[in-house]
Amino acid sequence: MKPFAPKPGMALAGLSTPVPVIDEAVLAGNIARVQSYMDEHGLAFRPHIKTHKIPALARAQTDAGARGINCQKVTEAEVFADAGFDDILITFNILGTEKLARLAALNDRIASLKVVADNGITVAALSRAFANGKPLTVLVECDTGGGRCGVQTPEDALALARQIVGSMGLNFGGLLTYPKAFSEETVERWFAGAVALLKDAGIECPVVSSGGTPSLFSAHLVPTATEHRAGTYIYNDRSMVRAGHCEYSDCAMHILATVVSRPTPDRAVIDAGSKALTSDLLGFADYGYLPDYPQAVITGLSEEHGVIDLSKVTGERPAIGDRIRIIPNHTCVVSNLFDEMVFHRDGLVSRVEKVAARGLVW
Amino acid sequence: MKPFAPKPGMALAGLSTPVPVIDEAVLAGNIARVQSYMDEHGLAFRPHIKTHKIPALARAQTDAGARGINCQKVTEAEVFADAGFDDILITFNILGTEKLARLAALNDRIASLKVVADNGITVAALSRAFANGKPLTVLVECDTGGGRCGVQTPEDALALARQIVGSMGLNFGGLLTYPKAFSEETVERWFAGAVALLKDAGIECPVVSSGGTPSLFSAHLVPTATEHRAGTYIYNDRSMVRAGHCEYSDCAMHILATVVSRPTPDRAVIDAGSKALTSDLLGFADYGYLPDYPQAVITGLSEEHGVIDLSKVTGERPAIGDRIRIIPNHTCVVSNLFDEMVFHRDGLVSRVEKVAARGLVW
Numbered sequence: 001m002k003p004f005a006p007k008p009g010m011a012l013a014g015l016s017t018p019v020p021v022i023d024e025a026v027l028a029g030n031i032a033r034v035q036s037y038m039d040e041h042g043l044a045f046r047p048h049i050k051t052h053k054i055p056a057l058a059r060a061q062t063d064a065g066a067r068g069i070n071c072q073k074v075t076e077a078e079v080f081a082d083a084g085f086d087d088i089l090i091t092f093n094i095l096g097t098e099k100l101a102r103l104a105a106l107n108d109r110i111a112s113l114k115v116v117a118d119n120g121i122t123v124a125a126l127s128r129a130f131a132n133g134k135p136l137t138v139l140v141e142c143d144t145g146g147g148r149c150g151v152q153t154p155e156d157a158l159a160l161a162r163q164i165v166g167s168m169g170l171n172f173g174g175l176l177t178y179p180k181a182f183s184e185e186t187v188e189r190w191f192a193g194a195v196a197l198l199k200d201a202g203i204e205c206p207v208v209s210s211g212g213t214p215s216l217f218s219a220h221l222v223p224t225a226t227e228h229r230a231g232t233y234i235y236n237d238r239s240m241v242r243a244g245h246c247e248y249s250d251c252a253m254h255i256l257a258t259v260v261s262r263p264t265p266d267r268a269v270i271d272a273g274s275k276a277l278t279s280d281l282l283g284f285a286d287y288g289y290l291p292d293y294p295q296a297v298i299t300g301l302s303e304e305h306g307v308i309d310l311s312k313v314t315g316e317r318p319a320i321g322d323r324i325r326i327i328p329n330h331t332c333v334v335s336n337l338f339d340e341m342v343f344h345r346d347g348l349v350s351r352v353e354k355v356a357a358r359g360l361v362w
Numbered sequence: 363m364k365p366f367a368p369k370p371g372m373a374l375a376g377l378s379t380p381v382p383v384i385d386e387a388v389l390a391g392n393i394a395r396v397q398s399y400m401d402e403h404g405l406a407f408r409p410h411i412k413t414h415k416i417p418a419l420a421r422a423q424t425d426a427g428a429r430g431i432n433c434q435k436v437t438e439a440e441v442f443a444d445a446g447f448d449d450i451l452i453t454f455n456i457l458g459t460e461k462l463a464r465l466a467a468l469n470d471r472i473a474s475l476k477v478v479a480d481n482g483i484t485v486a487a488l489s490r491a492f493a494n495g496k497p498l499t500v501l502v503e504c505d506t507g508g509g510r511c512g513v514q515t516p517e518d519a520l521a522l523a524r525q526i527v528g529s530m531g532l533n534f535g536g537l538l539t540y541p542k543a544f545s546e547e548t549v550e551r552w553f554a555g556a557v558a559l560l561k562d563a564g565i566e567c568p569v570v571s572s573g574g575t576p577s578l579f580s581a582h583l584v585p586t587a588t589e590h591r592a593g594t595y596i597y598n599d600r601s602m603v604r605a606g607h608c609e610y611s612d613c614a615m616h617i618l619a620t621v622v623s624r625p626t627p628d629r630a631v632i633d634a635g636s637k638a639l640t641s642d643l644l645g646f647a648d649y650g651y652l653p654d655y656p657q658a659v660i661t662g663l664s665e666e667h668g669v670i671d672l673s674k675v676t677g678e679r680p681a682i683g684d685r686i687r688i689i690p691n692h693t694c695v696v697s698n699l700f701d702e703m704v705f706h707r708d709g710l711v712s713r714v715e716k717v718a719a720r721g722l723v724w
Contacts (some may be wrong), residue, residue, distance in 0.1 A: 093623050096378055097376075098366040149667065260454070261480050262510055273459065275695070276723055304435060320457070320484065332665060337698075360378055
């Protein structure tokens, strides 16, 4: 029923809940503040589009000065290439017939495509897929303490760089890490060591890329890095407030929900469950922050219900039918749950953007 | 690139990962076993479509003998009405202009539509919306210990039933609960008390509905109930194995993933993260069960990566490029993440169904 679809000029109060909404002014402020920091420190900035999955927002980021974008999947990169982005880094070990075929097709149609690898099997598969076409640039992913992917030592980074350099169809693109937050000293030591080894071996290292939003404003403490990548900073969320990266007032995304039940004086039930807020705890004890009821605790989620403990709320408590606002624990995962994202300025819808790269799971 | 799209006859090994797949034989067994139990005990069975969100599966459930379906949202019910289902129960307090308008339109076009309410504000709003059209049937939702929505006592159930009976445009449809698992004795006492109060008040109670998969095979221990609702049983998952409802061999959904990195001897990283497995823990310490590596522990998820601790794996460990199978903690939330669901028989794709009611958040 189209009469109810969100459209520009509509008041937020007219939207059906649950619905995430993005404050245009906060969004613009987040983009400008981070780009300005990167410019000040001479760091190339490559935003990760996973947070928003929306080409128009990536365009705002590159218009502000970002150099290229970061995707996590070939399918995501295809969406952004279709939207005109021609400098894309995919930070994933890409394996599998279909993915490699699509990666090669993508490499043929954009100016700069880069991927990462942390092992020789991935490098060998990439080489087989690219040996007879336009070469692909491959960075070595380094585990500097994050505990996810990555070679374990600078010596291993050198060995894998040698393999890339010696592989048909591949160019060595540099080093990359997704670090543990607040570990700048460790990352710098790791990168500096690896860069020295590469230099001794006569291997040019064009890019040294670190990343993450939580300690983004300490990126200058890794002087060996030439590039920083970050996603969450564009919307921000409760976990970024906890990390000290921002204030609640810098959180551009609020999820609007309606109180649908007040079974007891201390319990409210809202129409936002794990399908709206996600069950990402990220170390928190509950599922989101209510700026208008800071003592309220979202104790449980089922798919369509959120259960709120109001026992510690000292002021007025929300009534059935009331709208509440929630700042999610983790904003990126919320984006993946909605086909469209609603933006607003001063409480009026400014635009509705398709979350074009939502649901691209592989 | 259509050549790679899953289609009937394709081997599962040819599918790009991560991808959830459903075993047709296990699925059919789950439907038959539960329906047979309900038939044996003379209980009307109303499957909850939240688990699959696919009309063809709901049709298999009603073909087996289920009487009507259960949805959680008006938008979900619309999808199933479009597919020809004409007996739908929506177990939610429905509030808001748009939702009520769509609910009225839905009521006009299907034979039997029912909703629940647990408070007078919801009942009053429903009455205003339905006063001048075809009446809507409303059941009273009862909190028998589940701690989510529901009136708190049989006396409150009677009071709300009286309000429904006295409201223009509404018919009283009975009592409903989403109980705490393994609480049959409590539910029976609660329902029996409320039914007695209704009888004394001269209010007919056509339906007494309980639900849930975990203790589904104890539904006969609530003799006052006339109906049982359940969703998860059709696919089953790790939490249902823990509850004793089924065995791992009854889990129809496996998520196929590829090992993309082995940074250390004890660590594997797969290409399935929270966008494939969801971050639902449901009380587990990790994010899924690996039937082929039962001692492996999925310790962490980011959106596209799953980190697996192999330190306790005594046999062979998976190598980069290997496919692994995961039984998710919670199957319903996985369905919501995928636009299509792939079914197979003996390792060959049998059909691909659109997850038609996916992403209908409000």
